[in-house]
Amino acid sequence: METLKKSQSKGKKSEILKILLALSSCAFLAVVITYILYGYTQNLLKERLRERITSVASTAATVISANDIAQVYEPDDLVSDEAKNLAARLSSIRNANNDIRYIYLLRRTNNTEELAFVIDSESLDSKEIQEKRAGKELSDDDLAPLPGDILTISEYPALRDEAFYHPVAEKELQKDQWSTQMSAYAPIFDKTGNVIAVLGIDVEVQNYLSQIQTTLLPFLLFIFFLVVLLSLLSVLLIRFSGEKVKILEEIDRQKDELLGIVSHQLAKPITAIKWNLELLLDGDVGQIPKEGKEMMESMQKVTHHLAELVNMILDVSKIQLGKMNLEAQPLDLKEFFSEIIEVIEPGAKERKINFKKNLPTNLPTVLLDKRYMRMTVENLLSNAIKYTPVNGDVELKVEITQSKMYCHVRDSGCGIPLADQKKIFGKLYRATNVRNTVDGNGFGLYVAKGAIEGQGGRMWFESTEGKGTTFFFELPLKMPKV
Numbered sequence: 001m002e003t004l005k006k007s008q009s010k011g012k013k014s015e016i017l018k019i020l021l022a023l024s025s026c027a028f029l030a031v032v033i034t035y036i037l038y039g040y041t042q043n044l045l046k047e048r049l050r051e052r053i054t055s056v057a058s059t060a061a062t063v064i065s066a067n068d069i070a071q072v073y074e075p076d077d078l079v080s081d082e083a084k085n086l087a088a089r090l091s092s093i094r095n096a097n098n099d100i101r102y103i104y105l106l107r108r109t110n111n112t113e114e115l116a117f118v119i120d121s122e123s124l125d126s127k128e129i130q131e132k133r134a135g136k137e138l139s140d141d142d143l144a145p146l147p148g149d150i151l152t153i154s155e156y157p158a159l160r161d162e163a164f165y166h167p168v169a170e171k172e173l174q175k176d177q178w179s180t181q182m183s184a185y186a187p188i189f190d191k192t193g194n195v196i197a198v199l200g201i202d203v204e205v206q207n208y209l210s211q212i213q214t215t216l217l218p219f220l221l222f223i224f225f226l227v228v229l230l231s232l233l234s235v236l237l238i239r240f241s242g243e244k245v246k247i248l249e250e251i252d253r254q255k256d257e258l259l260g261i262v263s264h265q266l267a268k269p270i271t272a273i274k275w276n277l278e279l280l281l282d283g284d285v286g287q288i289p290k291e292g293k294e295m296m297e298s299m300q301k302v303t304h305h306l307a308e309l310v311n312m313i314l315d316v317s318k319i320q321l322g323k324m325n326l327e328a329q330p331l332d333l334k335e336f337f338s339e340i341i342e343v344i345e346p347g348a349k350e351r352k353i354n355f356k357k358n359l360p361t362n363l364p365t366v367l368l369d370k371r372y373m374r375m376t377v378e379n380l381l382s383n384a385i386k387y388t389p390v391n392g393d394v395e396l397k398v399e400i401t402q403s404k405m406y407c408h409v410r411d412s413g414c415g416i417p418l419a420d421q422k423k424i425f426g427k428l429y430r431a432t433n434v435r436n437t438v439d440g441n442g443f444g445l446y447v448a449k450g451a452i453e454g455q456g457g458r459m460w461f462e463s464t465e466g467k468g469t470t471f472f473f474e475l476p477l478k479m480p481k482v
């Protein structure tokens, strides 16, 4: 009792462990999938944002005059009308779009790592205005840059070259202590089509990113729980179907065992009936009237069929349970085949079938299981005759080599439909084209294949519906020791 309790609690523990393992694998999977999805969505949205900001820069560049830019080179130029014009334009663009933090113009220098500052929207503001805006005193270094100031652009790769050809946004976001920005640029062309400068905008994207994150979060949580749920369901489904398969296998095994027991029990009384009928027919208990004799003969036939069927069921259950006892005994193949032909030929004649026998003359004696071999060859031949219409052809061919026996039974019969071919060696399986028209039970081929494979051989077939079928088998041969 104690041991039973212990083993039950052990079983429960391993069950809990399995569930925990399944749960954590599901959660891990969900995290990975959600993370990948998050990264993908982020990239997609960032790409959309880049496109949008690039288009803002490119529209802004169209309202800046290249002629004005050509007049602003050094601090003194700030007093010119052109500089005032430029600063006013830049200011109005900035005022029209709250998210633009900084808008400016830059031009190329001889050094690809440096650009010269032209002007920005605040360049005309006096030191006082700039200090008022900053809320503190500013040193000269902190004041807005002046025309001609050189700026290093190592942190802004798009400015090195690309921005002078077409509108473009930086791939990476710039973060400072106040916000996160994205920079975009657009070239400004003069009348002759030469790029005279680049317009740059730094756009505040923090709000946008926060908005994305808050919108994305519930969606991601939903995905996370969905993946967890789906993975759990699949784990449960796999486990459940596994259990179901086990139960079905056990039922099948029990059924085969039952079949085995029943047929074993049936075999004895059937043999007794056969014996007694034989004694009666032999006149051992006195003369029987003609009518009675005829009845007994027909009973004898029925009992013979019954005995064959019971044997076959017994064989099926033995194959299923892996208890097929094949005994290799000396088997004179010449005698073996002529006995079978003798039994089969009358049926063939009755159906006017052209039964061809293609056997070598010098058939040897080999080591095989006689009962199963007889059952196999008889089954293939009786099937060929049964499934071939009157006047058709059936051929039995045998070839013997040093180490192998090859046999085929060919017929010009109804054939096996393609859709049934995969299942034809299955237990109790009967093809759809004969199921309701020709008598049979679907045991024969299953046992025959089991018998051939049980002796180390293989069995297969070729068939075309409406044209005919050939069953083949091949067996390794052993000769008895003399």
Ligand code: ADP
Binding pocket: 379, 383, 384, 387, 411, 413, 414, 415, 416, 424, 429, 430, 431, 432, 434, 435, 439, 440, 441, 442, 443, 444, 445, 446, 469
């Ligand atoms: P059955 O008692 O039905 O003949 P078998 O196990 O011997 O059982 O054969 C299984 C099924 O294979 C048959 O029902 C039939 O559909 C198909 N079959 C077997 N041999 C032939 C054949 N020579 N021609 C056509 N179909 C065949």
